[in-house]
Amino acid sequence: MNDYMVAAISGGKDSTAMLLLMLERGMPIDAVIYADTGMDFPEMGAHIEKLDELLYRERGQHIITVQHPKGFEWMVFEEPKVAPSSIEKRLERGIPAYGNGWPGPRMRWCTGHLKTKLVDKAIGQLKGERNAIQYVGIAADEAKRCKDDKHKRYPLVEWGITEEQALQICYDRGFDWDGLYKIYSRCSCWCCPLQRIGELRKLRQYHPDLWRRLLDMDRRAIEMYGDTPLGRFKDNWTVEQLDKRFAAEERQSSLLDKEDDL
Numbered sequence: 001m002n003d004y005m006v007a008a009i010s011g012g013k014d015s016t017a018m019l020l021l022m023l024e025r026g027m028p029i030d031a032v033i034y035a036d037t038g039m040d041f042p043e044m045g046a047h048i049e050k051l052d053e054l055l056y057r058e059r060g061q062h063i064i065t066v067q068h069p070k071g072f073e074w075m076v077f078e079e080p081k082v083a084p085s086s087i088e089k090r091l092e093r094g095i096p097a098y099g100n101g102w103p104g105p106r107m108r109w110c111t112g113h114l115k116t117k118l119v120d121k122a123i124g125q126l127k128g129e130r131n132a133i134q135y136v137g138i139a140a141d142e143a144k145r146c147k148d149d150k151h152k153r154y155p156l157v158e159w160g161i162t163e164e165q166a167l168q169i170c171y172d173r174g175f176d177w178d179g180l181y182k183i184y185s186r187c188s189c190w191c192c193p194l195q196r197i198g199e200l201r202k203l204r205q206y207h208p209d210l211w212r213r214l215l216d217m218d219r220r221a222i223e224m225y226g227d228t229p230l231g232r233f234k235d236n237w238t239v240e241q242l243d244k245r246f247a248a249e250e251r252q253s254s255l256l257d258k259e260d261d262l
């Protein structure tokens, strides 16, 4: 029995380049699964549609989108805790017995709950009796992230394709995310606390509506969880503090521009 071959994509440049090359190279693909966290940039929706059209044209298949039934914000603020020990600890610390708070480097609950588990579950339902192999879009310069797992393959690493080359492969084939990668160096969840401050500065400038949502989410997290890891967006910064910092930087740079004009 043949293996069941699945391309798991995030919609970012690396997994997109992987899928484009797999199609061009005639590699077997039984399913393409996209895990939608619900917090991707709006431009990502159009990108996935365009990829889906190509997949349908080339292989007569559609991208299968998996999504948590309640979504990211429910996980942050509302998921009820059930383990008595966890409830007890939270009550001792004055933290509500629901919600996971902001994900952080030591508690990155989102990747598992909003991506990996959903993709694994879908593969389990689709593969039947067959052995599933998952293609993962990790670029050659990120090879340290690959797992030693006989059920996973990393085509970009096998082909020696770097992140920069992956982006160019997408551009060369007309996939440009409506300019998203001209602004940001990463295009996963816009609300990710693990992204760099420089990316957040650009979010405020180029996606002010999303920035306002982030401000609201952080106010809510602080109100619920206070100064605890669950309520801390970043170790040393709330979103409100970042907002003030970015506004001050803008004022400073417009003053300098005015001086230059004198």
Ligand code: SF4
Pocket (backbone or CB within 6 Å): 037, 103, 108, 110, 111, 114, 188, 189, 191, 192, 193, 194
């Ligand atoms: S991008 Fe950030 S918030 Fe989104 S799933 Fe990954 S770690 Fe979590």
